[in-house]
Amino acid sequence: MDIRDVAALARVSIATVSRTINHVPTVDPALAARVWKAVNELNYLPNTQARALVSGHSRLIGLIVSEITNPFFPELIQEFEQAAVSRGYEVLIGSTNYEPKIMEICARRMLERKVDGVAVMTFGVEEFFLDRFAAEGIPYVFIDPAPSRPMSSVLAVDYLAGISEGVQHLAVLGHRNIAFISGPLIRRSSLSRKEAFLRCLHSIGLKPNPDWLIEGDHTLDGGRDAMKKILALPHWPSAVMCSNDMTAIGVQHALFDANLRIPDDFSLIGYDDIHLAEYTIPPLTTIRMSCRDLAIQAMENLLYHGHPKARSAQTLNDAAHSAAAPSQPFAKPDEPFATISTRLIVRRTTGLPHNALQDLRQAGPTKKMPPPSRRPSRPRGSIKP
Amino acid sequence: MDIRDVAALARVSIATVSRTINHVPTVDPALAARVWKAVNELNYLPNTQARALVSGHSRLIGLIVSEITNPFFPELIQEFEQAAVSRGYEVLIGSTNYEPKIMEICARRMLERKVDGVAVMTFGVEEFFLDRFAAEGIPYVFIDPAPSRPMSSVLAVDYLAGISEGVQHLAVLGHRNIAFISGPLIRRSSLSRKEAFLRCLHSIGLKPNPDWLIEGDHTLDGGRDAMKKILALPHWPSAVMCSNDMTAIGVQHALFDANLRIPDDFSLIGYDDIHLAEYTIPPLTTIRMSCRDLAIQAMENLLYHGHPKARSAQTLNDAAHSAAAPSQPFAKPDEPFATISTRLIVRRTTGLPHNALQDLRQAGPTKKMPPPSRRPSRPRGSIKP
DNA sequence: CCGGCCGACGTAAACGTTTTCTTCCGTTCA
DNA sequence: TGAACGGAAGAAAACGTTTACGTCGGCCGG
Incomplete structure (x- = not known):
């Protein structure tokens, strides 16, 4: 038919x-x-194939992520799928697992399918595989601030806003000794987060302790190892900020293993607000980068770059069945590249610093607490200020 | 060019x-x-579009999942992507979020793109949207054992094997009172798991206690609520099996909230072995269904169903650059639909039952333990048998 | 009242392949 | 030695659209 x-x-x-x-x-x-x-x-x-063949537009968008099993990405993918489908596009997903060879295969797949654009959400460095896209006139966007290239653009994430909120939140609670576990510093987004942290620290008059600036790798194990390094130090910070949530969850594990409590012994802040952050024990205070903003910005960016007039194209579906009407506001054509906002989500891993708690305990009316020890036992049941 | x-x-x-x-x-x-x-x-x-247009095969496979942010699915997607790409296919992912309306949109998307087959991994009931696939002659597979339809087939998961291993593992440890938190019983896979559990129980001479058969919903919150129901009962089981890992993680939360320890107070077994199970506190004993088997079986099933001779088709990529050689063994053409195996992965959430521990404690040489209470405090630091 | 113009619809070409059919050449057998 | 056959390469049709172009009709202005 x-x-x-x-x-x-x-x-x-x-x-x-x-x-x-x-x-x-x-x-x-x-x-x-x-x-x-x-x-x-x-x-x-x-028939979409016939359409694509003659019109030159496949209405296919490539999405390359580094690791689909990292909980951050499914949430991004979900938003991306919605952003694409509501605009009449389909998403081709490629997961590189951090392997350059797979990255190359992904790029090839995208080229073969003649995608209309590619979003590279891989926080990675293997960018040279993407030159071919520029050569073919296929627009692509990065989340990592990479050097500008033809056909490419970069999504502007406002790392500073959320991290600043986080540092100030800790400062207000009384924390002065704050550690930061970064991602791999070879990735520019990791570097950006770390620099944002340092700048915030400076802006409120705090000096960073180099011992408390650990390089992690954005994995749970990396976070655990980093926290173990901190615990091996003679002096401890009272709070830890992490470059992503998986790292923070690793920190939670390290503290659990060391029989230390959150937030009584350490305050902890993650980054990304992945779905799971809400369900860790205790629920993780973290900085949310809006996946929806990110997905929409990426889509608009790609469409705008390729075909200035193609935006808000209607599909047969929309008209015939009024399905999948775009529920999100479109960015205005005149200023399509807004920054992606970040903000602090306060849950249960941040509290008063240890010494403040000590004071409270000693001043407490009911009973005298044992002297603070490096390895406190776990008398659960609430020392609430 | x-x-x-x-x-x-x-x-x-x-x-x-x-x-x-x-x-x-x-x-x-x-x-x-x-x-x-x-x-x-x-x-x-x-040009893939031109190829598809004339050959009639898009080399596109649809994959419909119920919720991409549920950690089980990204792992499945990853395996599926690999299985597809290594065979020269591309995957179109649709996430229904359990909404029939979105399911319909997904089906429409797949039809428009003229997929060569669809894998419906949605554990769901909205199957009537799929009639159109049969009408168009597009093969599709279910994981949920649905009534047989034209063009459809069902993946045979050997639920019994893994659950049996789990029940026996508990029985060997000494557990006689085992609860089961199922998924929504409207889903046949949930029902299958529950029935497998009951059969195992029966086969080792145990009788199920109806109070300990709770219906959950395969979410973390559902698991937490179910465990709270159990804790509200006058008599407690000593072990809990769950229909999936998210449920089990919910149980962990409920027990943490109730100040109870795993595995000292309760043993716990999940199902699926999602990536995260390895990293919960403590790491979750669970039953693994091989995502790889599942993905490969689904792919082979679809390809075989559609074009008996099309299997192991070579792509330009393979020959020209010898990339992405299929590393997994292909199922033999003569017997393409093997069952998907399941097996127990023992981690740290299963141990001796509470009363056995009591005995051990009382017999212990060093010190006398306090009498067992319903709400034991949390003296962390090792009562090791 | 007639000519030109504009707007709407149909015809046909084009998109880049695969595949069928045809052609051509070489070989083999009578 | 010639005819039939087989195999390999080229010519051309087909896939289902979009879109440039042509055509026809109606309307308006001269």
Whole structure:
């Protein structure tokens, strides 16, 4: 069943059918009605391959992530899928698992399928595989601030805002000794987060202790190892900020293993606000980067870059069945590249610093607490200030 | 740059180029060499849309999952992606979020893109949207044992094996009172797991206590609520099996909230062995269903169903660059639909039952323990049998 | 009242492949 | 030696659209 059947049933030419389903405004309403009737009667769906072949646009968007099993990415993928589908696009997902060879295969897959754009959310460095996209005139966006290249653009994440909120939150609670576990510093986004942290520290008059600036690798194990390093130091910070949530969860494990409590012994802040952060024990205070903003910005960026007038294109679905109406506001054409906002989500891993708690305990009316020890036992049941 | 450029450079017809890159064996080796040389020189990639249009095969496989942010699915997606790419296919992912309306949109997307097959991994009931696939002659597979339909097949998961291992593991430890938190019983896979549990119980001479058979919903919150119900009962089981890992993690939270220890107070077994199970506190004993088996079986099933001879098709990539060679063994054509195996992964959430521990404590040489209470305090630091 | 113009619809070409059919050449057998 | 056959390469049709172009009709202005 193809466009010819529809044309025959509606007693028009195939050109008119094509124009109708593409919402060309010059079609006579009476004819259009006949066409739509035929379309619905036959349950006609246009052949996307043929469309793509002749129009030159596949309406396919590539999304390359570094590790789909890292909980941050599924949430991004979900938003991305919605952003794409609501605009009549389909998403091709590639997961590189940090391996350059797989990255190359991903790039090849995207090229073969003639994607209309690629979003590279890989926090990675293997960017040279992407030169081919520029050569083919395929736009692509980075989240990592990479050197500018033809056809590419970079999503502006406002790392500072959220981290600043976090540092100030800790400062208000009384923390002066704050550690930071970064991601791999070879990645620019990791570096950006670390620099934002240092700048915040400076801006409130605190000096960073180099011992408390650990380089992690954005994995749970990396976070655990980093925290173990900190615990091996003679002097401890009272709070730890992490470059992502998986690192923070690793820190939670390290503290659990060391029989230390959160937030009584250490305050902890993550980054990303992955779904899971809400469900750790205790729930993780963290900085949220809006996946939705990120996905929408990436999509708009790609579409705008490629075809300035193609935005808000309607699909057959939208018109015929009024399904999947874009629920998110579109960025204005004139200023399409807003920054992606971040903000602090306060949960249960931040509290008063240890020494403040000591004071409270000693001042407490009911009972005298044991002297603070490096390895306090776990008398659960609330010392609430 | 298209096939004509290659043909011109290699001084052959486009038909010969086509035959060469498709590995038609009748091509003269000398000509083939010229063609491959031209292909590499020009960095030629065939246009997938054109290929699909004329051949009728999009080399696109749909994968519909219920919730991409549920950690089980990214792991499945990863395996699926690999299984597909290594066979020269691309994956189109749709996440329904349990909403029938989105399921319908997913189905429509897949139909529009003319997928060669659909894997429905949604554990869901909205199957009637899929009739259209049968009507279009598109094969699809279920993981949920659904009533057989034309063009559809069902993946045979050996639920019994893993659950049996789990129950026996508990029995050997001395557990006689085992609860089971199921998934929504409207889903057949949930029902299968529950029935497998009951059968195992019966086979080792244990009787199920109806109070300890709770229906959950496969979410963390559902697991927490279910465990709270159990804790509200006058008599407690000594071990809990869960229908999936998220439920088990919810149970961990409930027990943490109730100040109870795992595995000292309760043993716990999950199901799925999601990535995260390894990193919960303590690491979760669980039953692994091989995502890889599942993905490979689904792919083979779809390809076999559609085109018995199409299996192990070679792609341009494979031949020209010898990339992405399938590392997994292919199922034999004669018996393509093996069952998907499950097995127990023992970690740290299973141990001797409470009363056995009591005995051990009382018999212990060093010190006398306080009498067992319903809400033991948390003296961390090792009562090791 | 007639000519030109504009707008709507249909015809046909184009998109880049695969695949069928045809052609041509070489080989083999009568 | 010639005819039939087989195999390999080229010519051309086909896939289902979009879109440039042509055509026809109607309307408006001269």
